[in-house]
Each structure stands twice: as structure tokens, then as C-alpha cells.
Amino acid sequence: MKFDTVVLGAGIVGVCIAVHLQKRGRQVALVDRKLPGNETSFGNAGLIQREGVYPYAFPRGFGTLLRYALNQSPDVRYHADAIFRTAPFLWQYWRNSHPARHAAIAKSYATLIEHCVSEHRALAADAGASALLRPIGWMKVFRTEAVRDDETRVAERWHREYDIEFEALDAARLQQLEPDLDKTLLGGVRYPQSDSVSDPNALVTAYAKYFEALGGRFFTGDADTLRDGWQVDTDAGTISASSAVVALGPWSDRATARLGYRLPLAVKRGYHMHYAPQGAARLHHPVLDAESGYVLAPMARGIRLTTGAEIADLDAPKTPAQLAAVEPIARTLFPLGERLDDEPWMGRRPCTPDMMPIIGPAQKHDGLWFAFGHAHHGLTLGPITGRLIAEMMTGEATVVDPRPFSVERF
Structure with a gap:
């Protein structure tokens, strides 16, 4: 053939x-x-991230690195044996995450990102799949003033540099958009130019x-x-x-x-689980808990909880410790009911340094x-x-x- x-x-x-x-x-x-x-x-979280002009960098703050080293952080976990094997990759990743280098990378990366929503919408229209796209944006939500202020400054920077639209949400506006979220949240940032997908x-x-x-x-x-x-x-x-x-x-x-x-390719593994909402609770937007690094996203199957990154060998057995760690936190963010999947799903993200x-x-x-x-x-x-x-x-x-x-x- x-x-x-x-x-x-x-x-x-x-x-x-x-x-x-x-x-x-x-x-x-x-x-x-x-x-x-x-x-x-x-x-995945089903996000088409028009705001994602800066790719996810390796953290450089000492406090964050120390927390990751203890391997108890909800957003990043690692297998000790994989750390040694991926050390050259991680070293280059850390170097490229220097703010000046990261900014230079973003100038190239943004040229792709600026077309992500328009190209998806065009292809979805041709494929008769437009109903799977939700042009409502997504949001980060905050529990502490320090994280709120940091993330708001990031959104303001992206707006200045790349004209990324955002809406700063106070607690009242957040409750108006998502009335079933935790009432103690201080607010959020919504990125309205991004789309989300109900079933990737x-x-x-x-x-x-x-x-x-x-x-x-x-x-x-x-x-x-x-x-x-x-x-x-x-x-x-x-x-x-x-x-x-x-x-x-x-x-x-x-x-x-x-x-x-x-080629210097490594993987970041991630997990997801679907949940039924309790009672009549509804989640309208994908929501990132900025302090804990997981996403809750409304999907056709239910509410999908997706974890952050796990540094592990490609074919290592599943170790969904992150999911177990963030599920109780997620239940305080939104009233999740029973699990809908027999076991956690695991995927692998292909990464360059x-x-x-x-x-x-x-x-x-x-x-x-x-x-x-x-x-x-x-x-x-x-x-x-x-x-x-x-x-x-x-x-x-x-x-x-x-x-x-x-x-x-x-």
C-alpha cells in the first residue's frame, strides 16, 4: 500500500x-x-489556552524547590530513580526557565499560541464538532492574598506584552460566575479568550x-x-x-x-478521575486551584480532576499519590460526589528542555x-x-x- x-x-x-x-x-x-x-x-483538562504564551517553566524560588525536594507538594511529585536519569534534562530545563531566557522563549512560543483558538474553531467547524468547544474561558482561583497578587501581576504582564485579556475577579464576582465554589475563596483571574472542550x-x-x-x-x-x-x-x-x-x-x-x-525528550506524567457533582451543584468553567496545582473541569462524563506533574519513567507503574493528595482539597473547592472511574487514568506529556x-x-x-x-x-x-x-x-x-x-x- x-x-x-x-x-x-x-x-x-x-x-x-x-x-x-x-x-x-x-x-x-x-x-x-x-x-x-x-x-x-x-x-487532560480540556483547555485551549490562548493565554498560554509563557510555557510552563521550572520553578526557581528556593522555597518552592525545597518543597518539591521533600516530594510532598500537591502539584509536583517525582520517582527518585527517575530524577537521577532525567537530571541532565532537568538541569537544562531549569536553565531555560531563567526569567530572561523564559521571556525570549515566549516570543517564539506566542506565535503558535496566538493561532490556537482560531485554528481549533476552524477545524471543529469543518469536522462538525463545534458543539464540543466552549468559548467561555477558564479561571484560576485563590485562597491567599499572596498568590492572588502574584497571579494578578502575571496576568497584567501578559496583557502588556501580548494583549492577553483577563478579568480580575473579586469574591463577589467569582461567586456570581461559579456559585457552587468554596465561599471562602478570595477571588480569581478569568481568561476569556481561551476555549475549553467538553470531551477531548x-x-x-x-x-x-x-x-x-x-x-x-x-x-x-x-x-x-x-x-x-x-x-x-x-x-x-x-x-x-x-x-x-x-x-x-x-x-x-x-x-x-x-x-x-x-533528542532531549522527557515526560511529565499526570492523572485524572471523574466525579459526579453532589446534588444540583454545577461547575461552569474549568478551574485551577492556584495554591494546589490541580484543575477541576466540567466534562461530558462528569467533573474531571486533573493533577499536576509527576516526574517518572515513561513506563513506570502508576503511582497516583498526587490524586489522593489533592482529592480532599478539591472536595473543599467544589462539592464532588462519588468517583465515576474504576481507577485513575494516567497520561504522559512529552517535554523538551x-x-x-x-x-x-x-x-x-x-x-x-x-x-x-x-x-x-x-x-x-x-x-x-x-x-x-x-x-x-x-x-x-x-x-x-x-x-x-x-x-x-x-
Whole structure:
């Protein structure tokens, strides 16, 4: 079976690449071991973060680092053995999180972020999935004055530098928007330009069905069989294509390493659980508890509680200690009822030490392209990544300058 391009990975990024290439007349095969949207793209807070111009940095304050070192913080946990193995990555991540370097990174990163909502809305309209997007924004809420003041200053800075809209919420306004939240909260910050998704898996599935409606084909297959040529084995036989795109998220470095690339990719694992609301309680917006680092998001299945980051090996057994730690706190924030899932879901975020994705051609092979490393913003950046790499592959003028995201920076 011959195609113009084989896209490896059917998460949000891979599906969006496949759609944009198919729309441009390429015959595309999309390959994954699972159905589209059933790995990392399945479990997230459902945010399309227009405000996310600054990617998530490594904390540099001594007090915060000490709290993390004790491994009791609700927002970050780690496996001791993984810390030693990821130490070179963490060192570079910490260096790139210096305020001056972080600000320089944001100038490039913001060029992608500014298109995230518009590209999702356009693709969702084409795929008949607009009802899954909620143009209501999301919010951070605060329990202490110190955190409130710090986060408000951040919002003001983003507004000055990148024209990011925000609404500072006092306690009364917060209760007006979310009457079932904890009445002792001091207030919040709402980011109205961002969208949220009621079912991330359903959204990726809708985009994949649109891809097939355009004439593309999905195959269940093994990306580990990718070989120069470009060939990959699937349940339906061997596929060959003149180009290949690696969009395997946290598994991307396995495929690229076999081809001779040594890329500094690490993972931040995360967990989620769904809950029924108590009684008639309702949550209208996704809400981040700024002091404890978890998100409550209204989803089709129920209220989804998503945790922060766990530094661990890719395939290490689940250790949902963070979920157990924040669930009692979340129950004070919003009246959560019974758990709706049999066990916590775990996903893996693919991260680079400079917090930016790798998007563009490979250095050593003709016809090989990379699109991974989106960390916390895979859902946010899927459609704009798909458009950008499709434009590069077809020789079009690109919507943004792709050079900051080149693999050559490593």
C-alpha cells in the first residue's frame, strides 16, 4: 500500500497533521496502535489556552524547590530513580526557565499560541464538532492574598506584552460566575479568550473522522517498525510512503533514536478521575486551584480532576499519590460526589528542555518530519501544528516562522 505520507501517532497532533496534509491533496496514512485520541490526548483538562504564551517553566524560588525536594507538594511529585536519569534534562530545563531566557522563549512560543483558538474553531467547524468547544474561558482561583497578587501581576504582564485579556475577579464576582465554589475563596483571574472542550477524546475522534471523510485512511500498526523508505507494518499490511511524520508524543524519541537521533525528550506524567457533582451543584468553567496545582473541569462524563506533574519513567507503574493528595482539597473547592472511574487514568506529556515543541524536517533523512514535544499544550497546539507542518511539507508560505521549533536547535 503506497501513500504520499505516513503520519505516526493518532493523538491530537498527529490527527491534525493528517487532516491538513489530506486537505492539501496528499494521500495520507495515519498509523497508531490505538484508536485516535486514546493515549495522551484522552486525559487532560480540556483547555485551549490562548493565554498560554509563557510555557510552563521550572520553578526557581528556593522555597518552592525545597518543597518539591521533600516530594510532598500537591502539584509536583517525582520517582527518585527517575530524577537521577532525567537530571541532565532537568538541569537544562531549569536553565531555560531563567526569567530572561523564559521571556525570549515566549516570543517564539506566542506565535503558535496566538493561532490556537482560531485554528481549533476552524477545524471543529469543518469536522462538525463545534458543539464540543466552549468559548467561555477558564479561571484560576485563590485562597491567599499572596498568590492572588502574584497571579494578578502575571496576568497584567501578559496583557502588556501580548494583549492577553483577563478579568480580575473579586469574591463577589467569582461567586456570581461559579456559585457552587468554596465561599471562602478570595477571588480569581478569568481568561476569556481561551476555549475549553467538553470531551477531548470525542474532539480528536471527530477530527479523525473528518480526515477519513477527506479520503485519508487510518491503520492500526506499530511505529517501532518504521524504516527508511518510509515503510511501517500495520494490521492491514506494510505501508510505504515518500515521507513520514513522527508525531508519537512521549514515544517519539524511541522512533527517532532508532534512526540515529538523540533528542532531549522527557515526560511529565499526570492523572485524572471523574466525579459526579453532589446534588444540583454545577461547575461552569474549568478551574485551577492556584495554591494546589490541580484543575477541576466540567466534562461530558462528569467533573474531571486533573493533577499536576509527576516526574517518572515513561513506563513506570502508576503511582497516583498526587490524586489522593489533592482529592480532599478539591472536595473543599467544589462539592464532588462519588468517583465515576474504576481507577485513575494516567497520561504522559512529552517535554523538551526549552519548553517548545519540535516541528519541522529531520536533519539526517530526506522525507522525515518531526512534530512532538508539546508538553502541557498538546491539545492547545494540535491544529496550528498540523497547519504549520503541512505548509512546510507542501512548500506553502507558513503561517508562522518555523525556525524556532526546528530540531536543529538541539
